[in-house]
Amino acid sequence: MDSADRGGLIRFEKQVGMLLLKDMTILKFMLTTISVGMVGIITLNHFGILNLSHRPMNVGGIVLGGSLFGIGWALTGLCPGTSMGALGEGRLHALFAIAGMLTGAMLFSHSYDFLRRTILAWADFGRMSLSDVTGISSFIIMPAFILCVIFLMKYLEKKGV
Numbered sequence: 001m002d003s004a005d006r007g008g009l010i011r012f013e014k015q016v017g018m019l020l021l022k023d024m025t026i027l028k029f030m031l032t033t034i035s036v037g038m039v040g041i042i043t044l045n046h047f048g049i050l051n052l053s054h055r056p057m058n059v060g061g062i063v064l065g066g067s068l069f070g071i072g073w074a075l076t077g078l079c080p081g082t083s084m085g086a087l088g089e090g091r092l093h094a095l096f097a098i099a100g101m102l103t104g105a106m107l108f109s110h111s112y113d114f115l116r117r118t119i120l121a122w123a124d125f126g127r128m129s130l131s132d133v134t135g136i137s138s139f140i141i142m143p144a145f146i147l148c149v150i151f152l153m154k155y156l157e158k159k160g161v
Contacts, residue, residue: 011084014075025161031149038145042138054129060122061115072100 007029008014013069017023044050073079076097078086083101108115131138 010078010082010089012077015073015079015082019074019077022161024156028153028156031152035146035149038142042142046139052129054127057125057128058120058123060119060124064119068104072097072104076100 007025009026009029014023014025018026023025030129039050041050045052069079076083076093078094078097080097082103083094087098127137130136130141
């Protein structure tokens with residue numbers, strides 16, 4: 001049994017609870033994962049074991065992709081990772097979410113040239129990191145982010161969500 005299953009993250013009730021801002025279990029799980037990953041990635045990059053290759057900061061792509069992701073999540077109650085977990089549990093309704101993801105990937109692939117000239121050209125700021133924008137070292141941003149996550153989690157626990 002993995003941590004996502006123990007936390008109930010692939011349960012429809014948890015997904016809907018997150019969308020309705022009534023159950024923050026998924027947010028807590030994601031922020032914990034981001035925090036741990038951040039420490040590993042920044043440390044490995046610092047020692048030259050890993051080279052970061054940031055994706056371009058593209059407002060059009062973020063708005064379109066985020067909107068499609070949110071619509072799919074709201075319609076199915078599943079995101080990409082949880083849909084695979086739900087299918088693994090034998091919940092066949094996850095096939096609709098997986099079919100939607102595959103269809104979306106296919107449509108994106110076939111329309112990429114058009115999207116690159118239109119939506120992906122909107123407010124393209126190129127490759128940048130938070131450190132590039134602020135001029136603050138990743139080794140200062142990282143613990144500040146983690147402290148904010150800890151305080152947010154304590155607040156959410158106090159509120160019972």
